Structure formats: C-alpha cells, structure tokens
Amino acid sequence: xxxxxxxxxxxxxxxxxxxxxxxxxxxxxxxxxxxxxxxxxxxxxxxxxxxxxxxxxxxxxxxxxxxxxxxxxxxxxxxxxxxxxxxxxxxxxxxxxxxxxxxxxxxxxxxxxxxxxxxxxxxxxxxxxxxxxxxxxxxxxxxxxxxxxxxxxxxxxxxxxxxxxxxxxxxxxxxxxxxxxxxxxxxxxxxxxxxxxxxxxxxx
Amino acid sequence: xxxxxxxxxxxxxxxxxxxxxxxxxxxxxxxxxxxxxxxxxxxxxxxxxxxxxxxxxxxxxxxxxxxxxxxxxxxxxxxxxxxxxxxxxxxxxxxxxxxxxxxxxxxxxxxxxxxxxxxxxxxxxxxxxxxxxxxxxxxxxxxxxxxxxxxxxxxxxxxxxxxxxxxxxxxxxxxxxxxxxxxxxxxxxxxxxxxxxxxxxxxxxxxxxxxxxxxxxxxxxxxxxxxxxxxxxxxxxxxxxxxxxxxxxxxxxxxxxxxxxxxxxxxxxxxxxxxxxxxxxxxxxxxxxxxxxxxxxxxxxxxxxxxxxxxxxxxxxxxxxxxxxxxxxxxxxxxxxxxxxxxxxxxxxxxxxxxxxxxxxxxxxxxxxxxxxxxxxxxxxxxxxxxxxxxxxxxxxxxxxxxxxxxxxxxxxxxxxxxxxxxxxxxxxxxxxxxxxxxxxxxxxxx
Numbered sequence: 001x002x003x004x005x006x007x008x009x010x011x012x013x014x015x016x017x018x019x020x021x022x023x024x025x026x027x028x029x030x031x032x033x034x035x036x037x038x039x040x041x042x043x044x045x046x047x048x049x050x051x052x053x054x055x056x057x058x059x060x061x062x063x064x065x066x067x068x069x070x071x072x073x074x075x076x077x078x079x080x081x082x083x084x085x086x087x088x089x090x091x092x093x094x095x096x097x098x099x100x101x102x103x104x105x106x107x108x109x110x111x112x113x114x115x116x117x118x119x120x121x122x123x124x125x126x127x128x129x130x131x132x133x134x135x136x137x138x139x140x141x142x143x144x145x146x147x148x149x150x151x152x153x154x155x156x157x158x159x160x161x162x163x164x165x166x167x168x169x170x171x172x173x174x175x176x177x178x179x180x181x182x183x184x185x186x187x188x189x190x191x192x193x194x195x196x197x198x199x200x201x202x203x204x
Numbered sequence: 205x206x207x208x209x210x211x212x213x214x215x216x217x218x219x220x221x222x223x224x225x226x227x228x229x230x231x232x233x234x235x236x237x238x239x240x241x242x243x244x245x246x247x248x249x250x251x252x253x254x255x256x257x258x259x260x261x262x263x264x265x266x267x268x269x270x271x272x273x274x275x276x277x278x279x280x281x282x283x284x285x286x287x288x289x290x291x292x293x294x295x296x297x298x299x300x301x302x303x304x305x306x307x308x309x310x311x312x313x314x315x316x317x318x319x320x321x322x323x324x325x326x327x328x329x330x331x332x333x334x335x336x337x338x339x340x341x342x343x344x345x346x347x348x349x350x351x352x353x354x355x356x357x358x359x360x361x362x363x364x365x366x367x368x369x370x371x372x373x374x375x376x377x378x379x380x381x382x383x384x385x386x387x388x389x390x391x392x393x394x395x396x397x398x399x400x401x402x403x404x405x406x407x408x409x410x411x412x413x414x415x416x417x418x419x420x421x422x423x424x425x426x427x428x429x430x431x432x433x434x435x436x437x438x439x440x441x442x443x444x445x446x447x448x449x450x451x452x453x454x455x456x457x458x459x460x461x462x463x464x465x466x467x468x469x470x471x472x473x474x475x476x477x478x479x480x481x482x483x484x485x486x487x488x489x490x491x492x493x494x495x496x497x498x499x500x501x502x503x504x505x506x507x508x509x510x511x512x513x514x515x516x517x518x519x520x521x522x523x524x525x526x527x528x529x530x531x532x533x534x535x536x537x538x539x540x541x542x543x544x545x546x547x548x549x550x551x552x553x554x555x556x557x558x559x560x561x562x563x564x565x566x567x568x569x570x571x572x573x574x575x576x577x578x579x580x581x582x583x584x585x586x587x588x589x590x591x592x593x594x595x596x597x598x599x600x601x602x603x604x605x606x607x608x609x610x611x612x613x614x615x616x617x618x619x620x621x622x623x624x625x626x627x628x629x630x631x632x633x634x635x636x637x638x639x640x641x642x643x644x645x646x647x648x649x650x651x
Binding site for chain 2: 078198
C-alpha cells in the first residue's frame with residue numbers, strides 16, 4: 001500500500017505563510033520589483049533595459065511602423081511602472097510585462113476598430129502551397145530574425161490575427177471579439193496570413 | 205500527408221521563440237515620457253479634487269458659510285422690515301398692542317407695533333433702527349387691516365410701485381420715493397393702504413443677483429476672441445458605396461492622419477438677456493488642420509471597372525511600394541455661431557461659463573495632399589469637391605479670468621461636433637470632423 005510521503009508539501013497548503021512572490025520570483029526580481037514600487041528610477045531603468053528588447057519585438061508584431069512599435073512599448077512600460085503596485089508576483093515579472101505589452105498593443109488595435117477600421121483582406125490571389133516547397137523552406141535554414149521580418153511584412157490585419165492566434169495564444173473567438181469580426185473571418189484571415197507567409201518564405 | 209500551412213505555424217512559432225532582439229537603448233526618451241505620465245497622473249488627481257471642491261462650494265455655499273453668508277457687494281441676507289405673522293389664535297378685532305408676537309409676549313416697556321428686522325450689512329451685525337414704541341404709533345384695530353373689513357375701495361388707494369426696501373449702507377431706501385420708513389410708522393398710514401401693501405411688506409425683499417466686474421452689465425458687448433484648438437476627424441464608410449473604396453483606404457487614413465492644431469479668430473457680439481445669461485453670435489475664421497504622416501506598404505493594386513468605378517479585385521504587388529509623405533491638411537471655414545452662455549458663479553476676477561449653441565460653417569478652401577480613395581495614389585485636396593455649408597453643435601465649460609475691463613483670459617474645454625460631413629454624397633465615405641480642445645481664450649472687449 002503506497003502513501004504520499006509526509007514531507008511532501010503542496011504550494012496551496014502553505015496558505016498565508018509563503019507569499020506567491022517568494023515562490024515565483026527570484027531574489028533579484030523581488031528586489032527590483034520592491035525598488036520599482038518605491039519609485040526608484042534606477043530600478044525602473046534596470047527593468048526597462050532588461051525587458052525592452054523582447055517587448056519591442058512583441059510590439060512590432062502589432063504595429064504599423066517602427067515608430068509606432070516604440071510608442072506601443074513606451075506606453076506599455078508606462079503602464080507597467082504606474083501599476084507595479086498591483087503586481088503581486090503570481091507570475092514572473094517577464095510574463096506580467098509581456099501580458100501588459102500584448103494587452104496594450106491589442107487595446108490600441110481595438111481603439112482603431114472602434115473608429116471603423118475593419119480588417120478587409122479578401123480578394124487576394126495567393127498560390128497554393130505544396131509539401132515539397134515547405135521542405136525547401138526547412139532546408140534553407142532561415143534565421144529567427146528573417147522569419148520575424150517576414151511576419152512584420154504582412155499587412156496589418158493578417159499580421160494581427162496571425163500574432164494573436166499563433167504567437168500569443170488567443171482563440172478565434174477572442175480575436176473576433178477584439179477585432180470586431182466574425183470567428184469565420186478570423187479563421188479565413190489566419191489561413192490567408194499563413195499562405196502569404198508561406199509565399200514570402202519560399203521566395204526568401 | 206502533412207498540411208504545409210499547419211506545419212508553417214509550428215515552424216514560425218519555434219523560430220520566433222529563439223528571437224533575440226537587442227534593447228533599443230532609448231531610456232532617456234522613455235524617461236521623459238514616464239515623467240510626463242507621472243505628472244499628468246498627479247495633475248489628474250489634483251484637478252479632480254479641485255473640481256469636486258469647487259462643485260461642493262457652489263452647491264453648499266450656505267451650508268459652509270451659514271445662512272447669513274454674504275457675497276461681496278451683494279444684498280444677500282438682507283431682510284426687510286416686516287411685520288411678524290400674527291398667531292392664529294388672535295382675534296381680528298383685537299388691538300395690536302395686546303397681541304403677542306411669537307411665543308414670547310412683547311414687553312410692556314417696548315410694545316412695538318412691529319418688530320423691525322434689521323439689515324445685515326457686511327461688517328455690522330445689528331442695524332441701527334430703534335424699536336418703535338406704542339406711544340409713537342397710534343395703533344389701529346387689526347380689523348382695519350383685515351380684508352373683509354376693508355371699506356375703502358381699491359381705486360382710492362394710493363398707488364404703490366414697489367414698497368420693498370433696499371439697503372444702502374446703514375439706511376433703508378424705499379424704491380418708491382413716496383414711501384418712507386417714517387411714513388409707514390405714521391399714524392393712519394397703514395389704514396389707507398390695501399392689504400396687498402401690507403403683505404408686500406411682509407415678503408422677503410428681492411435680492412438682486414451678484415454681478416462681478418467680469419460679467420458684462422451693458423445690454424450689448426463686443427469682443428475679439430482668439431483661441432487655439434485641437435481637431436481630429438472620423439472616417440465612416442458609406443455601405444452603399446463601399447465597392448468604390450479601396451479596402452486599405454480607411455485603414456491608412458485612420459492610421460496615418462493625426463489630429464491637428466488650429467488657431468481660430470472671431471468677432472463676437474453678446475446680448476445680455478438675463479443678469480448672468482448672454483446670447484452670443486458673431487463671425488469666426490476657423491482652420492481645421494490634420495497632420496498626414498503617411499508611411500505604409502501598398503501591397504496590392506485595385507482593378508477598377510472603368511464604367512462604374514467599382515473595384516473588381518486586387519492584384520498582389522510583386523514589389524510592394526512603400527508610400528511615404530508628410531503634409532498638413534488644412535480646411536478653412538467661416539463660422540457664424542449662435543450660442544447661449546450662462547455664468548452661474550463669479551467672483552471679482554473669476555467666472556464660470558457654461559455655453560451651448562450651434563453654428564453654420566461656410567467652407568472656404570482645402571490645402572494639402574492625401575490619398576485617392578480608389579487607387580491609394582497621392583492627390584491634391586483641392587481636386588476634390590466639398591460641401592459648401594455645414595452645421596455644428598458646440599458645448600463649452602470653462603473659467604475666465606478678468607485681467608482688466610477690456611481683457612479676459614479664458615480656459616475653456618470646448619467640444620464642437622459637426623452635424624454633417626464635409627464631403628458630398630458622391631463620395632463612398634463620410635468624414636465627420638470634431639474639434640475638441642482646451643481653448644486658451646483671449647477676449648478683448650471693444651466696449
């Protein structure tokens with residue numbers, strides 16, 4: 001008869017004795033967060049330097065231009081520092097900032113959708129894909145940066161749906177609600193985005 | 205057999221996860237933005253607190269300062285001499301000298317016919333009127349004041365224009381020169397008056413509204429207004445004509461056209477219609493400017509039916525064209541506004557102004573470059589046709605500061621909504637301009 005060893009402790013059993021922050025954050029992250037919460041400019045600079053590169057690449061996926069991507073990132077970091085008091089450490093700092101960046105970028109898109117911008121990317125004639133071509137793509141050894149550049153070359157609507165679904169894990173339903181389109185439209189746009197990316201990668 | 209499109213999804217996700225992007229190294233730029241955001245966050249808190257306090261002061265002036273609070277130069281708190289209401293149990297034929305007023309009977313050594321409430325002039329709590337003794341006034345039976353016993357017909361009564369008194373310094377001034385304090389107390393005077401006159405005396409006197417030096421007192425006033433404002437506009441597709449529109453046009457216009465800054469100049473005629481209410485009209489020169497900073501990839505070309513103008517389909521460009529241009533798009537109008545403004549609160553130097561109205565705009569011209577709605581080619585704004593007349597609704601709320609009798613400086617958040625589009629019905633889209641801004645208003649009075 002097997003039983004659980006007595007020394008095993010589940011996280012939820014710890015209750016109020018151990019804060020979530022202590023579990024999920026490293027000591028250096030904790031110090032950094034505490035300093036940012038105290039409004040220390042040096043700590044804010046450190047956080048910015050640590051995460052701005054990754055966050056800029058996230059914002060680039062949703063922005064129309066490099067300038068807009070930087071604006072998205074700056075707006076996102078402003079939200080991070082204005083709301084860091086609310087950060088309870090239930091996730092890592094990087095995950096929390098990433099979520100803010102994605103939400104901020106999507107919120108900007110949602111505002112545009114409210115202004116009447118609809119994602120209309122129909123009527124484009126694209127070549128059919130074949131398995132042989134894809135094997136060629138794999139053999140080419142295309143770098144991560146090249147792949148990312150191809151994503152940023154997609155028209156804004158395709159890029160938005162592709163990024164939300166493939167890279168940021170949104171469902172078609174969530175995408176449809178965000179962009180003010182139907183789920184079917186979201187699916188068809190994703191398919192077209194993938195087709196266009198396929199075309200770009202075969203030409204690379 | 206593998207689906208290449210599903211496979212490519214996994215392939216890209218995997219590759220992008222390895223992406224290492226260098227940090228942009230622009231902390232100084234970001235730091236300025238962060239400082240500005242922190243400043244505006246604090247400002248928002250202070251402004252909210254200030255607005256709540258101001259609102260509280262406006263609503264609860266009496267609550268805060270008490271019922272006797274008196275604004276500068278005002279007549280608030282003044283209570284005219286009046287006769288206290290007689291108790292219900294007093295007989296109509298009972299002489300007034302035997303009547304007790306209120307709960308406490310009148311002392312014998314001071315049996316006043318009437319207790320005269322004294323004026324509360326600023327800096328003086330008690331007025332200087334002496335109580336009137338019974339010896340000085342020959343008291344008539346109350347029955348003479350009773351309505352049913354009034355024998356004198358109305359035509360014989362002396363005309364009283366407005367017997368209610370005003371306060372000037374420490375003295376009572378009756379607006380009707382024939383009615384004086386002494387006359388009222390004169391034996392037999394009240395008997396010769398109608399009951400209406402007595403009830404008039406009992407009424408609380410009319411207190412004229414406080415008019416600050418900032419508020420125009422003359423019936424007509426003329427001024428020159430100069431104010432900058434911020435403008436933006438909203439594009440809306442006409443669903444019946446969407447087939448004429450390039451699918452990327454609205455997206456590109458919304459994404460690349462920014463709000464603009466304008467300077468409006470106007471001549472205003474103001475007619476005072478109530479103590480602090482004004483009817484305003486005039487003529488304004490309005491410029492709506494939008495900054496067009498286009499930078500986008502034109503990745504498809506529209507195929508247009510030459511007969512109907514309908515966009516049939518698109519060809520994907522082999523070499524997508526990057527469209528880049530910067531320009532200021534300006535729309536000039538003459539505006540004839542008609543508004544009503546109400547100034548519910550004012551001090552010697554500050555006043556609150558609430559204004560609502562409508563205006564008729566006459567389109568003068570348009571300057572700048574933009575995109576053609578069917579081909580996305582760059583075109584001149586003057587090539588398009590525009591509606592000549594437009595209507596607008598406007599709302600203002602703000603404060604004005606009195607510099608001197610001729611100059612006021614105003615801070616007025618103003619919202620202007622145009623009721624119709626500048627483009628004619630031929631276009632497949634509507635453009636609704638908005639003007640929203642914190643107007644820094646310099647008003648120069650001409651009279």
